[in-house]
Amino acid sequence: MQPTPSSSAQPTALEKVIAFVDERVGLKTLQAKMLNEPVPGGSRWAYIFGSILLFIFIMQAVTGILLMFYYVPTADHAYASTQYIIHDVDYGWFLLSYHFWGSTAMVVCVFAHMSQVFLWGAYKKPRELIWLVGLALFGLVMGFGFTGYLLPWDQRAYWATTVGVEIMDKTPVVGDFMARFLKGGPTPGQMTLSRFFVIHVMILPAALMGLAGLHLFLFRKAGPAGPFHGSVEELKAKSDYFFPRQVWKDIVGMVTVFLAICALAFWEPVVLLEEATPDPGDYHPEPEWYFLFLFQMLRLKIFAGEFGQFLGAVALPGAFMAFLAALPFIDRDPERNIFKRPIALIGWIVVMTTILIFTVSAIINREFLD
């Protein structure tokens, strides 16, 4: 990227300002570094999810900050202030619903992003650390969903939290402490709301920004993995820079996601249930859809009883995450082509199908409850 020579001999005022800043900050070099990243094998639609996640996070931060202008995190005002946002504040319903559907989009894109990295074998050497940090980011996204859910302080919020924290309580040795620490007491109440609020609006965003930065840094350090087949010559022939073709695909992806979230916010705006209370009334407690498979799994007979519960709620998910973390160190075969990695392909299909089946059966189960 050569600085384009100005057509006129005298630089304009704007050019002078840019030159002034550039001399002190080195913006042009930085911009060049950002945009001139060769993408081996060329840009692809499959690579858009990372950028989309960043975009969704930024929008969540913006809408989240706006919601805090009216939201009050106390047991006696959380519900009323959320209702106020929905019913009285101009476009409050839209911002809240955008924030809600944004979180759903986040989870969908996290699944897509992780699947893509897994199927492309991009977690393998030398990208192990990117994968590990990515798993931590996945945990943060789930944490965002879990803590954000409580904040409106309606029945759905209250019961998802009650059950979620009880599940955490099943962790051996530290479970009781962790659950009480999170709840700020033996049962959910004001202290729980305060704690979840701080975690949701301060601790998790700070952690996410740090880890996402590290994720990107490590990604740039290792370079993009590129496609899993093709000779060096072919890859070189098809290579282009991050800008403009990949950036173009990314921005198309972002605007698609943005419009989808807007459409969902518009047609399916957030509606609160009754205010939270330890009496569920006619409400059948249920977690957010991306936790439904775990919820349905815990209904199984094999996860009955104290030990079964530990198995289903803590040990199995924990072991699965530990397995994902260990994956790049177990799977040391440099082969990245998914069609030459039958165990990986079958494993992915099995996990996805299981999640799908459990989610669908949880939904089907709903109608048998009334």
Add this chain to the structure above:
Amino acid sequence: MQPKLKSKVRAADREIGEVTRVIMDPLSREVSHIVVSLNGSGERQVAMVHVQSVSDHVVELRSAASEIMALPAFKRDDFVTTHEIEIAHLDENIHVAPGEVLVPIPELEKSVKRRTFFTNLTHAIGFLIGLPIAYPVLRYLMVPMYQPFDNSWLKIGNVSKIKQDDVGVQFKYKKKVKEAYLPEAEIEKNVWILKTTSPVLEKIYQGKDMEFRDAAGNSVWVNKKEVPYVAFSGKCPHLGCGYKWRHHKLLGDVFLCPCHLSIYDAGGKVLDGPAPRPLDALPIKVSASGDVQIIDMEFKAGTKAQVRII
């Protein structure tokens, strides 16, 4: 060895100029070309295949000078510098500058003997800053976690509401809570009360009175095994949801939790589903006029043993 910048370039027949730039391959991260300045007659991009040997100051080519001159002129605009592009590990592979580029260490730094000692001291002092605040911070966050049990009796209604034996009837009541700085508030809670027939009663008590103790182990109340009224905590012992009295196709009238589908009979026994223990019976007092009082206790969900938390 990579060709060094400023090296003389010697073609098969004669010296033709010097290396002014090198070109790196972005994928292999090796030098792919050198750019040779031909003593005033332009620059040529020469692929490494033309290079015979490389030494510290001289690059020898296989080809004759005329062949090199015949190559097309070097086009600078087709390239970017390494500062303007991000290619992983490219920098580590570049060894084309002649020699190291150095910066002097300040005088004061030259005589520092105990560098490791100072490093460790820095860590130790950082630790000393963190240590004294770790405990206060932990205590600060732990304040509301453990609270004494409340063993007071709550009036929750009258048993005249119960029309049938062995049928679960929900009693809703309001409990006053005072959390930290907040004004006293009322939360809605519920228990299920049954007037049991003796077979069910027998199953619940199994011939023994039920004794409730406080945290110190002192007796708070004893549910006599002959009293037909039984109160079950509204909290499902599986994972803490609220269960209902429902009709089940196969099992008849049962307590059913809509969360994870635990099913209990009128005596609280687990019939089906993942629950680890029967429903939790609470201390109950019924006056001659039928007024019911209970002690509002809650037990940890998901454990086989009853562990009281409120």
